[in-house]
Amino acid sequence: xxxxxxxxxxxxxxxxxxxxxxxxxxxxxxxxxxxxxxxxxxxxxxxxxxxxxxxxxxxxxxxxxxxxxxxxxxxxxxxxxxxxxxxxxxxxxxxxxxxx
Numbered sequence: 365x366x367x368x369x370x371x372x373x374x375x376x377x378x379x380x381x382x383x384x385x386x387x388x389x390x391x392x393x394x395x396x397x398x399x400x401x402x403x404x405x406x407x408x409x410x411x412x413x414x415x416x417x418x419x420x421x422x423x424x425x426x427x428x429x430x431x432x433x434x435x436x437x438x439x440x441x442x443x444x445x446x447x448x449x450x451x452x453x454x455x456x457x458x459x460x461x462x463x464x
Contacts, residue, residue: 365422367429369412369437372405377437381426385413412441 366385370378370392378401382388389410392402402408416422429437439448 365416365419366413367416367422367426368410368414369429369441370402371409371411372402373407374405376405377411377434378402378405378408379426379429379437381422383419385410412437 365381365383366388367379367381368385368388370380370389372378378392380388389408391397392400392408393406395403395406397403414425416425429440432440433451436448436451439445439451
């Protein structure tokens with residue numbers, strides 16, 4: 365299973381999971397599914413993918429990425445691990461690291 369990120373023509377990202385990356389990208393590119401997020405945002409570019417042996421792990425990672433900010437996704441795409449770490453720090457007032 366592949367988890368992938370596409371950069372859309374409006375500079376947004378689309379995160380997906382598939383067992384056939386080439387076929388799924390072709391579907392996105394051709395606009396097979398009109399209701400798909402990417403349909404009106406073509407052309408598209410694959411900017412990240414990772415292969416998983418376990419489908420549940422792939423789906424879990426996909427769901428995690430979907431919750432990430434655009435900046436955090438960009439850090440992953442750029443393999444900028446320092447920036448990714450900075451963007452992963454919890455800044456909520458209620459977080460234990462912010463206790464008095």
